[in-house]
Amino acid sequence: MTATATAPGSVPVVRSTRRPWTALPAALRSAVEARLGSPVAAARSQSGGFSRGAASRLRCADGGRAFVKAVSLDGDPVSARLYEQEAAVAAALPGGLPVPAFRGLITEGGWTALLFDDVPGRTPSVPWRAADLDAVLPALTRLTAVAADRPAPGLSRWGGALADWVGWNHLLARGDALADVPSWARPHAERLAALEAGFPEAAYGDAVLHSDLRSDNILVRRGSVTFVDWAWAARGQDWIDPMIFALCAAVQGVADPDALFLRHPAARRADPEAVDALLAALAGRFTTAARQPTDWGTAPIRAFQRAEAATALHWLGRRRTWYPGAR
Structure with missing residues (x-):
């Protein structure tokens, strides 16, 4: 997988080529589904950011939704440490902020995943409007x-x-x-x-x-x-x-x-x-x-x-x- 930052004119656009949900290890997907309490029925990859890991919006069989991002400890140890840091931050953030609810950190088979509520929306257009x-x-x-x-x-x-x-x-x-x-x-x-x-x-x-x-x-x-x-x-x-x-x-x-x-x-x-x-x-x-x-x-x-x-x-x-x- 390759992270890319294209530049229309002189304006950098932050995008990554990410691993799809279905390409994650089966053991990790099973652990995520167990945490969600329902099998994943559909997944849509997201391209924003510099990380080379997976980032997907999930729709579960029971109708629930979640957002997952996951990275391999071997393939991207820097991002894996950042995920652990983000999990610690999520526990320290005060209530009342406009942030997605954190559902937990999962480590399985050399992979680290973070689960959040899926928040509807899109990233702003770049160049900014x-x-x-x-x-x-x-x-x-x-x-x-x-x-x-x-x-x-x-x-x-x-x-x-x-x-x-x-x-x-x-x-x-x-x-x-x-x-x-x-x-x-x-x-x-x-x-x-x-x-x-x-x-x-x-x-x-x-x-x-x-x-x-x-x-x-x-x-x-x-x-x-x-x-x-x-x-x-x-x-x-x-x-x-x-x-x-x-x-x-x-x-x-x-x-x-x-x-x-x-x-x-x-x-x-x-x-x-x-x-x-x-x-x-x-x-x-x-x-x-x-x-x-x-x-x-x-x-x-x-x-x-x-x-x-x-x-x-x-x-x-x-x-x-x-x-x-x-x-």
Whole structure:
């Protein structure tokens, strides 16, 4: 199976070629059906996301529905660990969030599967359309408001290890030529390093964050919006999810991420210096991450990371008036 990220124009579309339900090991399918309490009568594969495992909407013989995603421990150990992480996160998420109900983690025959309620809906169109943005933004505003009031002590602080967020400082320390950085941004490398140093204080907060709000992690149906794939959930400033959403939306066709970001009330309350610190840290992290070795499975991830680095730099450059023509 091959994960692909096609690009109509310059807009990456996150899609994967996935194993169908019927191609999963019989023992795993039986374990899933036992958990569901009914045989699976029909299954429809889903293509969103970077994982190479199975992702199917299931309809059971008794009329019940569920969503399953499964991955082989041997074929994709990184995704398998993420599934285990997502299962732990599901147990730590507070109630009241617009998320699919979690039905459990199943390990069988070297495979790991996660079961959720099947939520009707589609992923937003890419490039993003105004109608989908108009549906998702109010839902994200509601999510932020609910998440700010729900304690979640089981979730880690947003950002993980500090070493992952000092990319510019590491590049400068070794005299890197920054050949993959836009020419206009290279003279500002020391400023970027100084900004990213403020990352820990800028990100610190207690709001529950999804942390990975790409289009393929959002389902829209008749104005109803559900946020899925919470493996990277954490606690931090309430404006971080709107920032991640605006960044990913800009990678996938939205012209002005700052304008999109500022449509969210949490963004309008945010400290501008803290916002710039996180943009600098994100740009540094994605710049260094995109340089990691690429194979048939990681090539789409590296391509998306390169696009995220360029977009974050462009956004920050306009905010700081570093970018040519910025006002």
